[in-house]
Amino acid sequence: MSRVLILRLGTLVSLPISLRFLLVAPALLIFLAISAYAALNIGATATSLQDALSALFLPLDSLERPARAIAQFRMPRLGVAILAGAMMAASGYLLQVVSRNGLADPGILGLSDGAALTVMAAGFFFGLMPGGALSLLALGGALLTALVVLGLGRHLLAGGGIILIGLSINIVLGSLIEMILVSGSAMNFAQLMNWSRGTLAAVDATDLGLLGLWFALLFPLALLTSRLLQPMLLGDEPAQALGVRARLVYVFYVLLAAAFAAPVVAVCGPVAFVGLMSCYIARRLIGDRPTEVLITGMLAGGLILLWADTIGRSLFQPVIISAGVMVSVVGVLSFILAASLGRLQSPNWRD
Amino acid sequence: MRLLALAAILAGLTLSARAQDTHTITDHAGFAVEIPVEPLRVVSLHDWTATVMTYELGGNLVGSTGRLNKTTGEYFIRSGRELYQLGFGHGVEMASVHGQLDMEMIAALEPDLIIGNTGDTLEFRDQLNLIAPTMMFDPQNGHAPLDNYRDLAGWVNRTEKFDELLAQYEARIAAAKPIIMAENAAPTYVAMTPNPEDGDIRIFSTYGAQTQVLEDLGFLHGAIADRVPDGEQEAYFSAEIIGELNTDYIFSSHIVDDGEDETTMLKQLEEVAPGASQTLPSVQNNKFISMQRFFVYPTTFAAMNYVLDELEALAK
Numbered sequence: 001m002s003r004v005l006i007l008r009l010g011t012l013v014s015l016p017i018s019l020r021f022l023l024v025a026p027a028l029l030i031f032l033a034i035s036a037y038a039a040l041n042i043g044a045t046a047t048s049l050q051d052a053l054s055a056l057f058l059p060l061d062s063l064e065r066p067a068r069a070i071a072q073f074r075m076p077r078l079g080v081a082i083l084a085g086a087m088m089a090a091s092g093y094l095l096q097v098v099s100r101n102g103l104a105d106p107g108i109l110g111l112s113d114g115a116a117l118t119v120m121a122a123g124f125f126f127g128l129m130p131g132g133a134l135s136l137l138a139l140g141g142a143l144l145t146a147l148v149v150l151g152l153g154r155h156l157l158a159g160g161g162i163i164l165i166g167l168s169i170n171i172v173l174g175s176l177i178e179m180i181l182v183s184g185s186a187m188n189f190a191q192l193m194n195w196s197r198g199t200l201a202a203v204d205a206t207d208l209g210l211l212g213l214w215f216a217l218l219f220p221l222a223l224l225t226s227r228l229l230q231p232m233l234l235g236d237e238p239a240q241a242l243g244v245r246a247r248l249v250y251v252f253y254v255l256l257a258a259a260f261a262a263p264v265v266a267v268c269g270p271v272a273f274v275g276l277m278s279c280y281i282a283r284r285l286i287g288d289r290p291t292e293v294l295i296t297g298m299l300a301g302g303l304i305l306l307w308a309d310t311i312g313r314s315l316f317q318p319v320i321i322s323a324g325v326m327v328s329v330v331g332v333l334s335f336i337l338a339a340s341l342g343r344l345q346s347p348n349w350r351d
Numbered sequence: 352m353r354l355l356a357l358a359a360i361l362a363g364l365t366l367s368a369r370a371q372d373t374h375t376i377t378d379h380a381g382f383a384v385e386i387p388v389e390p391l392r393v394v395s396l397h398d399w400t401a402t403v404m405t406y407e408l409g410g411n412l413v414g415s416t417g418r419l420n421k422t423t424g425e426y427f428i429r430s431g432r433e434l435y436q437l438g439f440g441h442g443v444e445m446a447s448v449h450g451q452l453d454m455e456m457i458a459a460l461e462p463d464l465i466i467g468n469t470g471d472t473l474e475f476r477d478q479l480n481l482i483a484p485t486m487m488f489d490p491q492n493g494h495a496p497l498d499n500y501r502d503l504a505g506w507v508n509r510t511e512k513f514d515e516l517l518a519q520y521e522a523r524i525a526a527a528k529p530i531i532m533a534e535n536a537a538p539t540y541v542a543m544t545p546n547p548e549d550g551d552i553r554i555f556s557t558y559g560a561q562t563q564v565l566e567d568l569g570f571l572h573g574a575i576a577d578r579v580p581d582g583e584q585e586a587y588f589s590a591e592i593i594g595e596l597n598t599d600y601i602f603s604s605h606i607v608d609d610g611e612d613e614t615t616m617l618k619q620l621e622e623v624a625p626g627a628s629q630t631l632p633s634v635q636n637n638k639f640i641s642m643q644r645f646f647v648y649p650t651t652f653a654a655m656n657y658v659l660d661e662l663e664a665l666a667k
Contacts, residue, residue, distance in 0.1 A: 043455050065459070069455045318448050
């Protein structure tokens with residue numbers, strides 16, 4: 001067990017915080033800030049510190065081309081990367097807690113395939129559509145799929161049965177996608193294929209606004225209810241013995257996880273691996289205190305996706321490697337680093 | 352002397368003001384876009400359609416997407432390289448790798464008009480519009496290929512040039528008809544490529560310059576082409592339809608960069624449908640014809656002239 005400090009505010013608030021979290025979280029936050037600044041200055045256009053500062057503080061109309069490139073393209077991308085990574089991490093962790101399975105991630109709810117199928121079906125029946133419409137459709141499809149998985153798996157909530165339902169739905173959706181793919185010409189679905197690899201290439205300020213809004217709504221909710229995570233980690237019966245209505249909390253957390261992941265899938269395509277990797281890293285770094293893992297995992301998720309996207313768009317220029325592909329590379333490297341810095345995990349996890 | 356200088360400056364200013372004149376045109380994705388009447392810096396995001404068309408018409412092309420030649424490690428413009436010896440440098444710079452748009456590279460070219468392709472750049476439209484007015488070109492919108500080309504000519508203010516090239520092409524078709532169609536006034540054909548990876552056959556209802564020229568000459572497409580869904584360019588059929596390829600001609604295409612030629616395509620057809628070489632009349636009569644894909648894929652006048660050259664050579 002790591003050492004714990006108790007933060008007391010009067011007689012009502014008593015907040016235990018592990019010393020490890022107090023060290024790791026600020027360190028990740030500082031590294032995130034440094035990484036964000038570095039990402040702002042990396043790209044096809046040569047930029048300077050002055051350009052980055054101008055882009056941050058001056059109106060768009062007054063900017064020269066390098067600063068404008070930062071403001072118009074790099075800043076929204078950077079913001080989306082951090083938010084999307086953090087939201088995927090939150091989604092992954094919530095699912096890992098309720099299923100008590102460290103291998104769970106947002107992909108098991110069929111969110112990615114649900115979003116992809118909705119977009120492709122709409123494209124198949126109504127033709128191609130602009131990016132904004134694609135995002136909304138994907139969002140609707142992802143949320144609808146999560147509800148279907150939850151509905152079908154409502155009798156199998158305990159023991160990770162919902163994961164089996166999620167995997168089955170994934171397989172069905174994948175088959176339907178294949179059927180649509182073989183029925184159309186390659187060019188019709190080129191737009192979707194790009195998105196389906198997981199990419200931040202098409203994000204803009206509107207996407208950042210969309211993610212920002214969802215984040216602002218969901219993150220406080222996750223924090224406020226995070227005290228329920230610890231009993232859920234113990235299993236249904238112990239949780240109920242502690243006075244937690246486990247079934248209700250289970251449904252709530254699955255929906256919350258879906259709500260975190262759906263807008264990310266809509267904007268960036270499938271980058272679910274962030275959800276898996278970042279929580280592993282967080283647990284390796286700070287242990288098993290759920291609220292702390294949630295926050296640390298979100299910081300790690302933001303970092304992973306930010307670096308995955310930055311390296312992918314700059315390392316082999318002019319070739320761009322999609323963030324979905326780079327997430328695996330950066331995630332695994334981060335995991336190895338965290339594992340060497342961290343400690344053994346709790347036996348509560350089945351991973 | 353001063354008066355002359357003043358007149359020259361005024362003339363220059365007038366020209367500059369005219370260059371900034373704009374008009375609103377609806378693109379192939381249905382967006383009404385305000386674009387310069389005479390675009391001076393056009394960036395195309397699709398090489399074998401918008402790039403080669405703009406270049407052929409003498410439009411002010413300054414950038415295009417390119418593709419990596421895995422053998423040489425160099426980037427090239429598909430069909431631009433084959434038909435016009437058009438490469439990067441000398442006024443046309445690389446705007447991005449095909450399918451991997453880099454907004455900063457595009458913005459660095461300072462375009463006043465961007466031409467994208469509905470199929471693979473529509474999702475980037477909002478970002479592209481931050482750089483310059485963006486028109487979406489759709490070569491597979493179900494319209495006649497030359498109508499689409501004429502639309503693009505209007506976007507880059509080269510309609511007159513298009514009409515001039517069209518007139519020359521129509522004259523050449525009229526001249527070539529008696530030579531190519533001497534044997535048969537209305538031969539039938541199918542445009543296809545075998546697909547040995549999946550064991551099926553790709554049938555085309557239209558295939559760029561190749562089918563455009565054939566139809567303009569009076570070739571009649573086989574009934575199988577009518578089974579390609581409306582609005583689609585192609586469809587995949589199982590090898591069971593091999594009997595329906597009993598047309599006078601079969602036209603295919605191959606990629607020289609991949610070491611392919613006409614024999615390769617025949618071998619692939621045989622792989623998909625064993626015995627096809629012995630049963631298909633076109634193969635038996637040496638009328639299975641494969642042309643270089645990137646010469647015949649775009650519907651430009653240079654590509655159509657290439658197809659005519661090939662057909663005339665065969666007829667002789």
